[in-house]
Amino acid sequence: MVCGKYGICSGGQCSCPPIYFKPIKDRQPALGCSPITPLSCEASQNHSFVELNDITYFTFSSDLTNTDSETCKQACLKNCSCKAALFRYGWNPSAGECSLLSEIFSMIDNDQEKTHYNSTAYIKVQNLATLK
Template identity: 95%
Template sequence: MDGGLFSLSVTKKGLFASIESNNTLVSYYEYRVGGTKTRKLPSYVRYLNGSLALFINLSEPSEPEGALSVPPASSLPGQYMRLWPDEHLRVYEWQASKGWTRVADLLTGYSGECGYPMVCGKYDICSGGQCSCPSTYFKPIKDRQPALGCSLITPLPCEASQNHSFVELNDITYFTFSSDLTNTNSETCKQACLNNCSCKAALFRYGWNPSSGECSLLSEIFSMIDNDKEKTHYNSTAYIKVQNLATLK
């Protein structure tokens, strides 16, 4: 799948799962640990029976500063953990009647499968684990394999930036959000994206006041997510930059 390299790393701030976007690592999972690291010993995680334990500022025999819960192994030969090409960190246990069986999926959050950057490929929308292209400006990579993502029907050349416009996708959010503008509105957010050739989409979200929201400018678009307001507690709109079809006639 063409989606950039992804990684699982331990730093002095915690445990992070990331995907590469234009030579920058963007986190899709974070387990942050507070405090200040004063010792020169490396931060690390240890896979224990019942947890993936984080030792960030301290080290053993001290207690871990955080942990991801894992069902304790119930039989020999025990368990193993693997980071898969679909960005999941899964735990498998040997069960006599079934063989190696998945017992945990450690990086999956409240967005479920939709919280993974390439679950539906680029430009695609994930809703309840199902994938779909957003509008007539896009086409699926393969009609019978929607999880491979979508592509723009018409490219976005910088020299034709005066002909760029947006497809507005209401109630759409993203696996990550980094505020480029704060205390702003949707029109200012869109204009900031139009003024930047490398910007491919503007994400705008707000709580109760649409005149005081946050704006994130994306230079690459991975899978988008149908926004469940009962879980996120904010309103969110994605403005995807496209070539104005009227200028091509």
């Protein structure tokens, strides 16, 4: 929670994911970020992901195991309440773990030397081009 919703903690600093997100208050990055365009279940065909490499989450509970990143992302797209898919794997990207999040609090840089796994966060966003 140290960087608020959608915030990324990196080297003690808070930031927002690129393009689709803005800080809630520019001068207080620890308050977190908000999506520029809110997710809409009615327009779920227009959802896509912002891919954040080497980002992990403070807690990780596997919803899918022995899976790949594409299956993980598709599972999140099919579930309207899913706001992000976290994918991590050790040496085999086809046999990873997937966690589907309905709420996104602070994310953090993945230090592979400590965690011994690769981690990618896929944050669901509403495509901007589809909205008038």
